[in-house]
Amino acid sequence: MATFLGKGGTVQVGSNAIAEIRSYSIDENIDVVEDTSMGDAAKSYIASIKDFSGSVDVLYDDTDTNGQTALSVGSSVTLNFAPEGTGSGAVKLTGTAIVTGKSVTATHDGLVESSISVQGTGGLTTTTY
Numbered sequence: 001m002a003t004f005l006g007k008g009g010t011v012q013v014g015s016n017a018i019a020e021i022r023s024y025s026i027d028e029n030i031d032v033v034e035d036t037s038m039g040d041a042a043k044s045y046i047a048s049i050k051d052f053s054g055s056v057d058v059l060y061d062d063t064d065t066n067g068q069t070a071l072s073v074g075s076s077v078t079l080n081f082a083p084e085g086t087g088s089g090a091v092k093l094t095g096t097a098i099v100t101g102k103s104v105t106a107t108h109d110g111l112v113e114s115s116i117s118v119q120g121t122g123g124l125t126t127t128t129y
Contacts, residue, residue: 013070095125
């Protein structure tokens with residue numbers, strides 16, 4: 001069984017790595033439709049439509065023009081999630097998403113951070129670099 005360190009992963013907007021990533025998450029789901037009919041002893045379902053959503057938490061960097069600032073609210077972007085990094089043969093999860101939210105937080109004794117939320121406009125595809 002392979003295991004990976006989180007620090008090796010990255011998220012890209014197209015082929016551009018987002019700078020200063022602290023963490024990210026992806027939630028992939030599929031709707032189900034009940035297809036139970038009269039006479040069935042138990043409910044049954046069939047798989048329907050896939051979607052995904054996620055977020056990327058970063059240290060705020062307004063000079064990251066191809067990464068953080070490219071993720072403006074309302075924009076449609078292609079994202080590549082790379083849990084293992086971008087080395088040859090590493091797994092890549094790719095999908096088109098709309099940026100649905102962006103927050104910036106700061107404390108008097110900490111760094112300025114930002115959280116970016118996305119909603120997929122289709123499913124994720126799994127390939128390799």
